[in-house]
Amino acid sequence: MSLSVMEAFRENNGFLKSVAATTLFFFSFSFYSPTVFAVKDGVEKQKQIERVKQLDPTLDPMSQQMKLLTQQVSEKKDIVGNKLKENDGVLDHITRFLGLEETVSIAILQESLVEFEKQHNKTLEDFDKTRQYIQAKNLSPVIMQRHEAALTKINQELDQLKVNFALLESSQDLEQQQVVLSEIENQLSKHKLKRTFTPTDPDSLPWGAPDASKTRKPAKTPEELSRLTGISPFPQGTQLASNVITPDMLGQPGGPVAEDLAATIDAKLTDSIQAKAEELEFDPVKIYNWVRNTIEFIPSYGSIQGAEYTMQHGKGNAFDTASLLIALLRASNIPARYAYGTVDIPAEKAMNWVGGVDVPGAAQQLLGQGGIPNVAIVEGGQIRSIEMEHVWVEAWIDYLPSRGAKHEVGDHWIPMDASFKQYDHSAAMEIQGNIAFDPQALIEQSLQQTTINEAEGWLQNFDISTLSEGMDEYQAQIEAYIDSQVSGASGSDVLGVRQLIIYEPLSLAAGLPYTLVASTDSFSVLPSSLRHKFRYTLGTEYYGSENSRLITLEKSLPELAGKKLGLSFKPATADDEELLATYFPEPDPDTGEVDPSSM
Secondary structure (H helix, E strand, O other): OOHHHHHHHHHOHHHHHHHHHHHHHHHHHOOOOHHHHHHHHHHHHHHHHHHHHHOOOOOOHHHHHHHHHHHHHHHHHHHHHHHHHHOOOHHHHHHHHHOOOOOOOOHHHHHHHHHHHHHHHHHHHHHHHHHHHHHHOOOOHHHHHHHHHHHHHHHHHHHHHHHHHHHHHOOOOHHHHHHHHHHHHHHHHOOOOOOOOOOOOOOOOOOOOOOHHHOOOOOOOHHHHHHHHOOOOOOOOOOOOOOOOOHHHOOOOOOOOHHHHOOOOOOOOOHHHHHHHHHOOOOHHHHHHHHHHHOEEOOOOOEOOHHHHHHHHOEEOHHHHHHHHHHHHHHOOOOEEEEEEEEEEEHHHHHHHHOOOOOHHHHHHHHHHOOOOEEEEEEOOEEEEEEEEEEEEEEEEOOOOOOOOOOOOOOEEEEEOOOOOOEEEEOOOOOHHHOOOOHHHHHHHHOOOOEEEOOOOEEEOOOHHHHHHHHHHHHHHHHHHHHHHOOOOOHHHHHOEEEEOOOOOOOOOOOOOOEEEEEOOOEOOOOHHHEOEEEEEEEEEEOOEEEEEEEEEEEEHHHHOOOOOOOOOOOOOHHHHHHHHOOOOOOOOOOOOOOHHHO
């Protein structure tokens, strides 16, 4: 292009812009009418209403407003980003050239900022009350300095937010809006908007039974099992043992290692474990039979109680039962370890095992509620079996030739599953359907001569004798029915009972009582991923929400089983101690004790 042409273009640049602007105005008018903008505003306000309804009611108003503003800013930033990606046509290039690019409306954000400022002002009122309290108690200047520093911080945060909103309002194009929205989002995202404490109401604790519909399916291969649990999928090879294992035990390929006799978090070798092992004569067959015939199975997943607590209470899931069996074997100087995999159990046995349910789907529901990965195997339109992930034990047993009946020196790893068992389930008597009794008619008969004053909450002339005679007659009918069914019936005959089928073999089996689908390598210590845990955190507050964390305590449940937890602390400085003391009520002048309810 020649110089003269370029000069002519520059001279007519203003004219070209005018023509383009006029063209653009008429071209775009049909797309951007006042009606369109009104509809957009209405939709956005409706979204705002829905967001407010969904806010966490346990958050304080300031945190709620901050969370709402954070959500809106993030949404606006996404909208701006999408428009920038879309604006690539000729019309969009002309719009940017003329400086007429339409920015995204921030009206809803400005409304939220106004509400945020209102909540901020209420917070300032609380700060003022605290200042007056500090002055009235004549506390250390250090406490007042901390108070003023916190006040300065929240005011600076608001000032910075308002500066950013002013920049957002003055943005000329989408690129500027995106930059400022990102800055606001970064500022707001620094605040952790969640409750600063865990509810201690026993009716609403922050845990519960897993959702059976969300429990995953069992793994089908060693590699998948390893990925999901963290257990090695392959044998680790022969390892040398320490002197806690007798020399006779060494030299076997894949034989025991020192860890197979050691105490662990889940399998502690306590005094009571040692005593029980001695009572069972350190005999692997007797130990297996006792655990299998004593510990009731609970369908749940992961190590929860550990060996000691399971033995004390006579109940446990497969992990807890395996830990108890391992602890007793190791206390008897018999190397033992965990084995984990996916197994296939016939449907009727699984139904009996988990509680005596009538259909396979109910067994799956119970397994799923306990968090146990499981799936039904269907053949010919019927559920033939249930595949599930499971844990059992391997013990280094003197297997040949007595199959463990006479244990001296171990020679083979033998599988033992003391959690898998069968029960006799007797149903409760169907009393209600076999005895004619109408409680409502009896009550109405007793109330025939009764005067009732619901407003004042009293009644008179209630016929108690009619009610008593009716109940006596009902009891006599129940006793007669029970006696007609079973002479001298016990409570279990009436209510039904789940009774373990006792099995006491004289030797150990060489295999498992079900089909093995896939397994990992055996291991001496349960990995952390297979233990349930308790976590307690303590932190500072900021705007009523969590700020920096001071304490984080995490312990596995087997470590805590049977123990009580307590939290105590010592004030860091004399100033802190003085401040805390002002919040304690005065002791009762007569008893000298402090009433906890007055704190």
